[in-house]
Structure formats: C-alpha cells, structure tokens
Amino acid sequence: MLQETMKAVRIHAFGGPEVLRYEDAPMPPVGRDEVLVRVHAIGLNPPDWYLRDGYRALPPEWRPQVSFPIVLGTDISGVVAAVGEEVSDFAVGDAVYSMVRFFSVGESRAYAEYVSVPAAQLAQKPAGIDHVHAAGAPMSLLTAWQFMVEVGHGEPDPLQPHRHEPVPLAGKTVLVNGAAGGVGHLAVQVAKLKGARVIAVASGRHESMLRDLGADDVIDYTRTAAEDIARDLDLVVDAVGGPTTGRFLKTLKRGGSLFPIYPLGFSGADEAASLGITVSAVQVRSSGAQLAELAPLLADRSFRVVIDSTFPLADAREAHERAAKGHIQGKIVLTVA
Numbered sequence: 001m002l003q004e005t006m007k008a009v010r011i012h013a014f015g016g017p018e019v020l021r022y023e024d025a026p027m028p029p030v031g032r033d034e035v036l037v038r039v040h041a042i043g044l045n046p047p048d049w050y051l052r053d054g055y056r057a058l059p060p061e062w063r064p065q066v067s068f069p070i071v072l073g074t075d076i077s078g079v080v081a082a083v084g085e086e087v088s089d090f091a092v093g094d095a096v097y098s099m100v101r102f103f104s105v106g107e108s109r110a111y112a113e114y115v116s117v118p119a120a121q122l123a124q125k126p127a128g129i130d131h132v133h134a135a136g137a138p139m140s141l142l143t144a145w146q147f148m149v150e151v152g153h154g155e156p157d158p159l160q161p162h163r164h165e166p167v168p169l170a171g172k173t174v175l176v177n178g179a180a181g182g183v184g185h186l187a188v189q190v191a192k193l194k195g196a197r198v199i200a201v202a203s204g205r206h207e208s209m210l211r212d213l214g215a216d217d218v219i220d221y222t223r224t225a226a227e228d229i230a231r232d233l234d235l236v237v238d239a240v241g242g243p244t245t246g247r248f249l250k251t252l253k254r255g256g257s258l259f260p261i262y263p264l265g266f267s268g269a270d271e272a273a274s275l276g277i278t279v280s281a282v283q284v285r286s287s288g289a290q291l292a293e294l295a296p297l298l299a300d301r302s303f304r305v306v307i308d309s310t311f312p313l314a315d316a317r318e319a320h321e322r323a324a325k326g327h328i329q330g331k332i333v334l335t336v337a
C-alpha cells in the first residue's frame with residue numbers, strides 16, 4: 001500500500017530560486033495508461049528555470065497559465081512502483097527513465113519522490129549506468145537526436161511553419177556552439193557517432209572534457225570569436241541560440257544549415273535565404289520509443305552524460321542557484337534518498 005503524501009519541490013508563485021519549496025505534496029494519481037515511478041534522480045534543464053520564473057522571456061500572450069502549486073522538472077530515472085491497468089510493457093521493479101510530459105507546461109512534475117508517467121514516454125533505463133547519469137540524459141539527448149538525426153514526432157511547432165529536417169552528418173563538418181552544456185555535449189557525441197568532423201565552441205575550461213568526448217577542434221570563445229575563424233561548415237548546431245545565432249551564417253557553405261536550439265530572437269531570415277542556408281529548429285517532445293532506441297548507446301558509452309554537480313532533492317534551490325551561475329559542464333542532477 002503506497003502512502004498518500006510524498007516529498008516534492010513545489011512553487012507557489014513565480015520567482016527566483018527562493019520560491020522552490022521542499023514540502024509534502026499529494027501522491028500523483030496514476031492513469032490507466034500510466035506508470036508510477038519511484039524517482040531516484042532528476043536531471044535539470046533550462047525549462048525548469050524558465051517555468052520557475054514564469055517564462056518572462058516570452059511575450060505576455062505566450063506565457064503559460066498555470067494553477068499553483070506546481071512541481072517543476074521533466075527528466076527522471078527511477079524504479080516502477082505501480083502500473084495502470086492498460087500498461088503491459090512495464091512491471092513493478094523495472095528501472096526506467098523518461099522525459100515526462102514535455103511540452104505540457106506545469107504537468108511534468110518530476111521534482112518529487114514519485115511521478116506518474118504516460119507509458120509511451122517511458123523506457124527501460126540504460127543498463128550499466130546509474131540513475132544520476134540516466135536522469136541527465138532525456139531532454140538533452142532527445143533534443144540533440146530530434147534536431148540532428150530524427151524528429152520522431154509530428155507535433156506542430158509554433159515558431160516555424162515548415163517541418164524540421166535533420167541533415168546527413170557523415171563526412172560533414174559540424175560546429176557545436178555551447179558545446180559544454182547539456183544539449184551541446186551530447187550534440188558533439190551525436191555528430192561524432194554519425195561520422196562528422198566536430199568543432200566544439202565553449203569556454204576554455206571545458207576543452208579537455210570536449211576532446212575526451214571526441215571533439216576534433218575546440219574554440220575557446222572567450223579568446224576567439226568562432227564566427228571570425230570558422231568557414232565552409234556544413235552544419236552549425238547552436239546550443240546557445242537566441243538573437244546572436246545569425247552570426248554563424250557566414251561560417252556556413254551555401255547549402256549548409258544552422259540549427260539554433262533556442263530559436264527565439266533570430267532575425268536573419270533574409271540573409272540566410274540570400275546565402276542559401278537553411279535555418280531550422282524543433283521543439284523537443286517526449287518519446288519513450290526514442291529513449292528505448294538511445295538506451296543501448298548510453299549503455300555502451302557511445303554517449304556519455306557528464307555530470308556537472310548533484311544536489312539532494314531538498315536542496316533544489318541550491319541546484320538552481322548553481323545553474324544561474326552559468327558555465328554548466330554537462331548536467332546538474334537532483335538525487336532522491
């Protein structure tokens with residue numbers, strides 16, 4: 001018999017890290033096609049602090065309406081505690097990982113001892129890696145995969161009318177900007193696995209980590225602007241993105257592509273068209289099928305999740321304060337005792 005309450009980190013108002021409260025919360029209900037997971041670790045992602053802050057970077061009409069309190073977080077690794085009547089692919093005791101209900105703002109509820117997950121968004125945890133590393137993978141790796149290999153969903157994107165199409169990577173030269181962060185360090189590894197030559201752009205402190213992950217060249221952006229020296233690229237994956245992403249257009253070959261992972265603020269559509277460059281992005285979506293496909297590649301270390309730091313769930317505020325300092329190397333992860 002499961003208890004009626006659990007510990008969770010909730011917010012009762014938007015704001016800074018101080019609004020995160022570790023407190024009692026009701027156990028999540030488990031639908032017929034859902035799985036209740038006892039959470040062991042939770043990976044942090046920028047949407048956690050965007051939501052905590054009330055998505056202030058978005059125009060007011062796009063900001064989500066939510067009812068407080070909200071449990072933040074999307075990425076989990078844990079063990080199945082119960083299954084709904086219609087679930088046949090998972091059983092109590094299975095070790096599993098997921099990116100939960102993304103993009104359904106405020107409904108993911110991962111910063112908790114238990115979370116209910118639609119079975120279609122869950123996969124068996126990669127064998128041989130611990131919960132901390134498994135929890136670090138889902139959003140960052142799905143983002144790199146859906147941008148660079150296979151979108152895997154047909155959800156409409158509010159920011160671009162055309163469907164995002166990944167491009168072939170074998171034999172190509174790919175620059176990854178923001179290469180040390182969650183998405184960037186996995187994008188480097190996806191490009192290498194698919195046969196590209198990879199130039200990683202990051203602050204110098206991350207160079208040895210990026211070379212260890214397979215980067216062929218590393219540009220320290222604090223010394224040299226990548227757009228001043230990189231030329232004839234086939235693809236730029238810009239994991240920083242935003243209004244400055246257009247500076248990479250001149251680094252690309254005609255026929256090349258710029259994929260801003262954070263596309264808001266790009267204003268160079270005319271320049272891109274005149275240079276013959278495709279600019280395209282996609283909003284990552286939950287996919288148990290893709291996490292199942294990726295699990296063997298995490299298990300055999302084709303993809304390695306680098307851990308920046310871990311914090312107990314009760315110290316989620318400190319974890320968000322760490323994130324706010326920037327320069328994240330890989331992933332920040334919360335652990336649940």
Ligand SMILES: NC(=O)c1ccc[n+]([C@@H]2O[C@H](COP(=O)([O-])OP(=O)(O)OC[C@H]3O[C@@H](n4cnc5c(N)ncnc54)[C@H](OP(=O)(O)O)[C@@H]3O)[C@@H](O)[C@H]2O)c1
Pocket residue numbers: 045046047139140143177178179180181182183184201202203206221239240241261262263281282283284285326327328329330
């Ligand atoms: N489209 C989608 O569905 C989707 C999905 C996931 C994430 N995102 C977005 O993608 C972005 C990256 O996410 P993330 O999880 O990778 O974030 P992250 O883990 O915080 O990583 C950001 C990285 O960027 C580096 N950086 C900061 N300024 C830089 C600069 N000027 N040049 C090069 N590198 C710089 C930082 O380290 P150093 O400065 O020390 O190098 C850090 O490692 C976020 O804006 C996020 O919202 C979009």
